[in-house]
Amino acid sequence: MATTGADKFMISLFAPTTKFTKFTSSSTVSTRQSWVLTRPSSVYRSITMSMNGCKGDPRKPLEMIKTQTFQPVSTPEMAMNLLKSAITELDFDPPSYNSGIIRLEVPIQQKIEAISWLQDQNNHLTRCFFSGRSQSIISPDLVDDEPSSSNGHSTIGTPESKLVSVAGVGTAVFFQQSNPFSLDDWKCIRRFLSEDSPLIRAYGALRFDPTTSVSSEWKGFGSFYFMVPLVEFDELEGSSMLAVNIAWDNTVSWTWQDAINALRPELRQISSVVTKLRKEVPKTVILSSNHVPSKSSWDDAVGKALETINGSKSELVKVVLARSSRVVTKSDIDPLEWLAHLQVEGQDAYQFCIQPPNAPAFIGNTPEQLFHRKRLNVSSEALAATRGRGETKSLDRQMEDDLLRSPKDHLEFTIVRENIRGKLEDICNMVLVEPSKTVRKLPRVQHLYAKLSGRLRNEDDEFRVLSSLHPTPAVCGFPTEVARQFISETEMFDRGMYAGPVGWFGGKETEFAVGIRSALVEKGLGALIYAGAGIVNGTKSSSEWEELELKTSQFTKLIEGEKSLSLSRCEEMDNIFQAHNLLGVCRV
Secondary structure, three states: OOOOHHHHHHHHHOOOEEEEEEOOOOOOOOOOOOOOOOOOOOOOOOOOOOEEHHHOOOOOOOOEEEEEEOOOEOOHHHHHHHHHHHHHHHHHOOOOOOEEEEEEEEEEOOOOOHHHHHHOOOOOOOEEEEEOOOOOOOOOOOOOOOOOOOOOOOEEOEEEEEEEEEEEEEEEEEEEEOOOOOHHHHHHHHOOOEOOEOOOOEEEEEOOOOOOOOOHHHHHHOOEEEEEEEEEEEEEOOOEEEEEEEEEEHHHOEOHHHHHHHHHHHHHHOOOOOOOOOOOOOOOOEEEEEEEOOHHHHHHHHHHHHHHHOOOOOOOOEEEEEEEEEEEEOOOOOHHHHHHHHHHHOOOOEEEEEEOOOOOEEEEEEOOEEEEEEOOEEEEEEEEEEEEOOOOHHHHHHHHHHHHHOHHHHHHHHHHHHHHHHHHHHHEEEEEEOOOOEEEEOOOEEEEEEEEEEEEOOHHHHHHHHHHHOOOOOOOEEOHHHHHHHHHHHOOOOOOOOOOEEEEEOOOEEEEEEOOOEEEEEOOOEEEEEEEEEEOOOOOHHHHHHHHHHHHHHHHHHHOOOOOOOHHHHHHHHHHHOOHHHOOEEEO
């Protein structure tokens, strides 16, 4: 394909800096069966599928992993033009390798919200969004491999380039199976990642329980779903970045030319005009709503759980029961409008959206970290027990004191913390717990909280961290398998990805949250809103039902048209106890 003079001028004008990693190996191709995606229905725009990376040989590294960073430009439109020219140049002289992934990225000299960019790509319904917490909760001192940013975000070169959130459309490569996530699946994802290309990441989620049958609303996700975005927009602390990822692997019949042919039509669909997304969701009419289980069925389930817990022959100490609430509204719910609204009062939470082709959008605003790995350093959190926030300082303090003094809540929290500690000690050389018990305050609720940090013996232990920590007693119970079996026999709906790991894998850094405070939003069918509550000895069914209402209120208030808690109001509430070193967390 010929390159025009203008194209050559653009390429030479914005000379790239290149990070490059080359791998060579030889092995046979795995014959494992992979999840087969159905063609999109007429509701969704036709999508050119990329390759399923799970079909690749997990033992065979990619031959090439490369990042090209161009000089900064002023606008998204200029960034897109530069990327198109670079792709033309690459296609004129394509890589000679049989497999690889190339990331082309163009910094933009203005800060643009990633969620607003994603909203303007509304004709793309294979998409992802992930936003980290605005600050990190301070962890104990551990020996680090390199300096990290003060707020826990990944960095790109300079302090001004802290990564805030990422939005992506289309897939350069996706990873999906109907079977549970395995070590080989993890290795298949790792083939496409490198420390030298830290922003090539696979975003996605896993089912809470991959051994249970999948209901119709979750079919499009499989047992797990991860994607390396085809087109990606990164919101940085003081700027932005537009990028494309091009992946190919001849051994799975997805060549360089297949990847380029899939990329070009996607680029033509990308809008370079970004409209700031409104942060208030218009009130709508609720046509129908129902809970599964109903209040009476919930009372029965809690009663059954308490009877089992108190039984002399039972091992069960705690079980987390959940509720699914279907809400159908007169007008369609826009999942990104919901997320944008939640960001206003969710500065201390992760916001995410995962939407495979021909599937609803799984969104959430979760405060709970499952784990974060940076090279050998790993951290996790124990979060359990719940109270609301008081309207006044004195009432808020009373609710905090009640949470701290409650024997029932202390038991529930201790089970979670000690379980995580024990699992980390099996993998890490050392584990620190600091603070051991605090109150973490969020805009609408407050929880008991502990921070755990350790140092892995080997970076390949990442899979062990994920598989051992999930599910924590905070979303399942204790002992884990006994609680999981009780949930399977008792709950009358499919949790899907609710309460499962959601996050991303990277070359030198990985982060996963727990997919709670979440909802499944489907065009024309409203939303399924999920919440759970821990059942231990001393639990009262009515109190836990009220806790479910409190946890789902961040979504139900949107439907009712309530204005979000302003950021200043959130800060005012978090300033009540003047303990800023722990992000609104009060030491005890």
